[in-house]
Amino acid sequence: MPKPIEYADASPQVRAVYDDIKQSRGVPDVNNFWKYLAHDPATLKRTWESIKEIMAPGALDPLTKEMIYLAVSVTNGCGYCIASHTAAARKAGMSEAMFAEVMAVTGMANETNRLANGYRVPIDPMFQD
Amino acid sequence: MPKPIEYADASPQVRAVYDDIKQSRGVPDVNNFWKYLAHDPATLKRTWESIKEIMAPGALDPLTKEMIYLAVSVTNGCGYCIASHTAAARKAGMSEAMFAEVMAVTGMANETNRLANGYRVPIDPMFQD
Amino acid sequence: MPKPIEYADASPQVRAVYDDIKQSRGVPDVNNFWKYLAHDPATLKRTWESIKEIMAPGALDPLTKEMIYLAVSVTNGCGYCIASHTAAARKAGMSEAMFAEVMAVTGMANETNRLANGYRVPIDPMFQD
Amino acid sequence: MPKPIEYADASPQVRAVYDDIKQSRGVPDVNNFWKYLAHDPATLKRTWESIKEIMAPGALDPLTKEMIYLAVSVTNGCGYCIASHTAAARKAGMSEAMFAEVMAVTGMANETNRLANGYRVPIDPMFQD
Amino acid sequence: MPKPIEYADASPQVRAVYDDIKQSRGVPDVNNFWKYLAHDPATLKRTWESIKEIMAPGALDPLTKEMIYLAVSVTNGCGYCIASHTAAARKAGMSEAMFAEVMAVTGMANETNRLANGYRVPIDPMFQD
Amino acid sequence: MPKPIEYADASPQVRAVYDDIKQSRGVPDVNNFWKYLAHDPATLKRTWESIKEIMAPGALDPLTKEMIYLAVSVTNGCGYCIASHTAAARKAGMSEAMFAEVMAVTGMANETNRLANGYRVPIDPMFQD
Numbered sequence: 001m002p003k004p005i006e007y008a009d010a011s012p013q014v015r016a017v018y019d020d021i022k023q024s025r026g027v028p029d030v031n032n033f034w035k036y037l038a039h040d041p042a043t044l045k046r047t048w049e050s051i052k053e054i055m056a057p058g059a060l061d062p063l064t065k066e067m068i069y070l071a072v073s074v075t076n077g078c079g080y081c082i083a084s085h086t087a088a089a090r091k092a093g094m095s096e097a098m099f100a101e102v103m104a105v106t107g108m109a110n111e112t113n114r115l116a117n118g119y120r121v122p123i124d125p126m127f128q129d
Numbered sequence: 130m131p132k133p134i135e136y137a138d139a140s141p142q143v144r145a146v147y148d149d150i151k152q153s154r155g156v157p158d159v160n161n162f163w164k165y166l167a168h169d170p171a172t173l174k175r176t177w178e179s180i181k182e183i184m185a186p187g188a189l190d191p192l193t194k195e196m197i198y199l200a201v202s203v204t205n206g207c208g209y210c211i212a213s214h215t216a217a218a219r220k221a222g223m224s225e226a227m228f229a230e231v232m233a234v235t236g237m238a239n240e241t242n243r244l245a246n247g248y249r250v251p252i253d254p255m256f257q258d
Numbered sequence: 259m260p261k262p263i264e265y266a267d268a269s270p271q272v273r274a275v276y277d278d279i280k281q282s283r284g285v286p287d288v289n290n291f292w293k294y295l296a297h298d299p300a301t302l303k304r305t306w307e308s309i310k311e312i313m314a315p316g317a318l319d320p321l322t323k324e325m326i327y328l329a330v331s332v333t334n335g336c337g338y339c340i341a342s343h344t345a346a347a348r349k350a351g352m353s354e355a356m357f358a359e360v361m362a363v364t365g366m367a368n369e370t371n372r373l374a375n376g377y378r379v380p381i382d383p384m385f386q387d
Numbered sequence: 388m389p390k391p392i393e394y395a396d397a398s399p400q401v402r403a404v405y406d407d408i409k410q411s412r413g414v415p416d417v418n419n420f421w422k423y424l425a426h427d428p429a430t431l432k433r434t435w436e437s438i439k440e441i442m443a444p445g446a447l448d449p450l451t452k453e454m455i456y457l458a459v460s461v462t463n464g465c466g467y468c469i470a471s472h473t474a475a476a477r478k479a480g481m482s483e484a485m486f487a488e489v490m491a492v493t494g495m496a497n498e499t500n501r502l503a504n505g506y507r508v509p510i511d512p513m514f515q516d
Numbered sequence: 517m518p519k520p521i522e523y524a525d526a527s528p529q530v531r532a533v534y535d536d537i538k539q540s541r542g543v544p545d546v547n548n549f550w551k552y553l554a555h556d557p558a559t560l561k562r563t564w565e566s567i568k569e570i571m572a573p574g575a576l577d578p579l580t581k582e583m584i585y586l587a588v589s590v591t592n593g594c595g596y597c598i599a600s601h602t603a604a605a606r607k608a609g610m611s612e613a614m615f616a617e618v619m620a621v622t623g624m625a626n627e628t629n630r631l632a633n634g635y636r637v638p639i640d641p642m643f644q645d
Numbered sequence: 646m647p648k649p650i651e652y653a654d655a656s657p658q659v660r661a662v663y664d665d666i667k668q669s670r671g672v673p674d675v676n677n678f679w680k681y682l683a684h685d686p687a688t689l690k691r692t693w694e695s696i697k698e699i700m701a702p703g704a705l706d707p708l709t710k711e712m713i714y715l716a717v718s719v720t721n722g723c724g725y726c727i728a729s730h731t732a733a734a735r736k737a738g739m740s741e742a743m744f745a746e747v748m749a750v751t752g753m754a755n756e757t758n759r760l761a762n763g764y765r766v767p768i769d770p771m772f773q774d
Contacts, residue, residue: 002248031256033241036248040616043623046698047241050691054233059226064193065234068200072238074376075204077464077593080245081238082375083256083388097188100427103376104183105194107430109201109210111369112162112176116209117340118332118361119131119165127160127212130341130515169358172365175440179433203634206335206722211633229685232634236688240627246598247590247619257388259644259728260506289514291499294506298745301752304569305499308562312491317484322451323492329455330496333462335722338503339496341514355446362441363452367459367468370420370434374467377389377423385418385470461763464593469762487556490763494559498756504727505719505748518764547772549757552764563757570749575742580709581750587713588754591720596761597754599772613704620699621710625717625726628678628692632725635647635681643676643728 004035014038017048024052031084063092071106133164143167146177153181160213192221200235262293272296275306282310289342321350329364391422401425404435411439418471450479458493520551530554533564540568547600579608587622649680659683662693669697676729708737716751 007018007029017038021030037044055065066089073081086099094102136147136158146167150159166173184194195218202210215228223231265276265287275296279288295302313323324347331339344357352360394405394416404425408417424431442452453476460468473486481489523534523545533554537546553560571581582605589597602615610618652663652674662683666675682689700710711734718726731744739747 031253032250033245033248036250037244039248039612040620042698043244043616043620046695047244047623050237050695051241053687053691054230054237058230059224060196060230060234064196065230067189067193068197068231068234069238070376071197071200072204072235073242074372075201076239076242077371077375078242078245079375079378080250080252081242082378083252085238086376086388087256095188096426100430101183101187101189101194102197103373104427104430105189105197106201106376107369107372107434108179108183109198109214110205110372111365112180113202113205113207113210113335114332114365114368115166115172115176115361116162116207117335117337118328118344118364119162119168120337120340120344121161121165121209123209123212124160127216130344168354169362171440172358172362175437176365179437182429182433199634203630206629206633208633208636211636215634225684229688232631233685233688235634236627236631236692239630240623242593243590243626244619244623246593247586247602247622249595249598259731289511290508291503291506294508295502297506297741298749300569301502301745301749304566305502305752308495308566309499311558311562312488312495316488317482318454318488318492322454323488325447325451326455326458326489326492327496329458330462330493331500333459334497334500336500336503338508338510339500341510343496345514353446359441359445359447359452360455363447363455364459366437366441367456367472368463370438371460371463371465371468373424373430373434374420374465377420377426379419379423379467381467381470382418385474457763461759464758464762466762466765469765473763473765483555487559490760491556491559493763494563494756494759497759498752500722501719501752501755502748504722505715505731505751507724507727547769548766549761549764552766553760555764559760563760566753567757570746570753574746575740576712576746576750580712581746583705583709584713584716584747584750585754587716588720588751589758591717592755592758594758594761596766596768597758599768601754603772611704617699617703617705617710618713621705621713622717624695624699625714625730626721628696629718629721629723629726631682631688631692632678632723635678635684637677637681637725639725639728640676643732 002036002039004032005038006035010038011041013041014044017041017044020052021048033080033084063089063094066092067094067098067102071102071109074103074106075110131165131168133161134167135164139167140170142170143173146170146173149181150177162209162213192218192223195221196223196227196231200231200238203232203235204239260294260297262290263296264293268296269299271299272302275299275302278310279306291338291342321347321352324350325352325356325360329360329367332361332364333368389423389426391419392425393422397425398428400428401431404428404431407439408435420467420471450476450481453479454481454485454489458489458496461490461493462497518552518555520548521554522551526554527557529557530560533557533560536568537564549596549600579605579610582608583610583614583618587618587625590619590622591626647681647684649677650683651680655683656686658686659689662686662689665697666693678725678729708734708739711737712739712743712747716747716754719748719751720755 018030021034037047070085070089073085147159166176199214199218202214276288295305328343328347331343405417424434457472457476460472534546553563582601586601586605589601663675666679682692715730715734718730
């Protein structure tokens with residue numbers, strides 16, 4: 001089973017990514033996800049650069065993006081992702097009431113997705129536009 | 130295969146739900162999802178009342194909720210749901226740029242969910258709080 | 259894209275499976291699923307024999323098994339499977355009211371699965387037994 | 388991370404739901420799922436009322452409904468849900484032999500769902516009815 | 517909760533499957549998956565015979581098959597399956613670099629699957645052949 | 646609903662990506678996936694560069710990578726992805742026999758993933774290494 005790669009044991013290429021994560025997020029150390037991806041420096045670098053670009057403020061604010069990330073992780077049942085993105089969303093300003101509403105919407109969407117599948121509902125012409 | 134139940138053919142109980150949907154949303158007719166659920170008046174009523182309660186403005190605004198709904202539907206690959214909730218999110222104010230960012234975050238979350246699964250990343254103690 | 263293999267064009271090995279399906283189910287022809295699997299005679303044979311064994315009356319009756327099959331297909335969003343197993347369940351005796359309840363339970367299970375994931379609910383000791 | 392809300396610490400609104408669950412199920416205490424949902428009293432109430440309505444005897448008996456619920460939870464890989472609904476199905480009368488058949492059908496459905504996807508099997512006209 | 521059935525406690529029918537697994541794989545004991553399936557001897561036998569047939573060298577070598585098995589298990593988030601098939605793939609010759617590429621491809625496929633869903637991309641005529 | 650962006654109507658930034666795709670793959674035009682992603686030039690560029698890097702020959706050959714991509718797409722039920730990656734895998738050398746084995750392994754993995762979930766099989770110590 002893979003083991004996490006700590007900063008002290010990391011290659012210069014990996015350390016450069018760790019340094020950028022720590023500086024961008026203002027954290028003293030990177031979390032386990034990055035320490036495991038470090039076994040594949042190319043994926044570590046590509047994933048971090050993609051996340052940094054995607055999660056930056058744009059047409060959507062960082063909090064909204066983190067709550068969408070959480071909703072997807074909850075739908076997929078990814079334990080690590082639920083834990084880390086719940087923390088990230090809280091850090092970005094998600095209150096307990098907001099968390100509760102993300103869960104309510106995510107649960108309802110998963111329910112109605114199946115009702116639409118089972119009843120084989122055809123797409124309304126107005127939704128084709 | 131079920132057929133949609135139009136207002137003219139609906140029972141008083143079903144018509145009451147259709148009327149509430151049309152009034153609440155300011156639309157002339159309900160979309161197919163409701164016309165198929167109408168085969169089960171209890172589920173039609175329960176589902177509409179739950180959605181009306183969950184999607185109402187609260188700690189999150191309706192647009193944010195619709196974008197979360199869309200992200201879940203895209204993750205599940207529910208064609209009808211993607212079409213109807215993309216339309217609903219647009220109606221609630223989602224711009225093309227916002228749609229593109231919802232897709233980018235949804236795609237990235239689905240990717241990193243699998244990287245976390247495959248590398249069997251243990252949850253950091255700080256995410257347990 | 260694969261094309262269906264009709265009886266007239268099938269090998270003796272494939273025809274033997276088609277004949278068994280037609281006889282077991284009392285149908286004049288096999289449905290498309292088998293005509294496509296026929297491109298791989300080993301998988302065709304293994305899949306048919308497994309289904310015949312699994313779906314036979316046992317501790318559960320065939321109707322209950324078909325409704326479980328349908329619930330899984332709806333959860334996975336498999337269009338072909340939803341269509342074919344809705345038909346199979348109806349043939350086995352599923353009424354409109356029973357179909358509606360299968361959908362309601364399937365939808366609710368998909369909702370609560372996500373609420374349990376999102377709230378990270380630990381398993382109660384009594385459920386470990 | 389959320390903590391369970393025990394009866395002694397619950398608001399009157401939450402206690403009312405706990406009391407109804409305990410009375411309806413004849414149990415001395417509610418399981419963790421409800422103690423976590425209690426962080427969102429509206430979702431706690433709505434979810435319990437929906438489950439009570441959906442899982443009540445109707446065209447399908449409670450045991451059949453619990454086995455469908457279990458099949459969906461197994462398909463989604465929801466650990467908590469698998470544990471709690473296996474227990475609920477056993478309490479409703481599921482024998483070891485019935486459990487084994489639910490698993491066999493669930494596994495087979497997940498396999499054939501993918502074979503149908505991969506071979507891109509078109510829906511037979513007879514399944515469109 | 518089911519308990520594993522050890523060789524010493526197994527029926528002759530179950531022992532025969534255990535013996536075949538041990539001999540085929542050259543292992544001193546079978547892993548937990550089989551010891552739990554043993555509660556249902558018919559499923560134990562059918563599953564083992566199917567896996568033995570499917571995973572045998574054919575048009576694809578055993579290593580390629582194990583990596584595909586791992587990619588599916590990672591996509592489904594099945595913890596046991598990820599652990600056992602990572603070990604099986606390593607035993608079949610998967611290097612750390614190969615594991616890293618399986619993860620990168622699996623992650624990317626899960627991302628682009630959602631982008632294709634969300635943008636509702638129609639299938640190009642050339643892919644219909 | 647988004648429309649595809651053809652080369653003639655594309656911005657210089659989008660054309661540069663289209664040109665690189667056409668040159669890298671030796672095709673006269675890009676497929677629909679790219680023409681839809683072009684609505685978000687940043688995602689178009691990032692996705693193409695990631696795919697080009699991930700799918701390049703490495704520890705795994707391009708054919709093996711395409712078959713893994715197909716197995717994931719089949720598991721997720723992404724119609725567009727199944728069609729495009731079946732074509733890509735064929736172009737990379739996948740024979741009918743190889744396709745059949747990818748399907749057989751993918752189907753079996755989806756089945757055993759659920760059996761492992763349902764029987765709640767604990768991970769063997771030897772798989773923790």
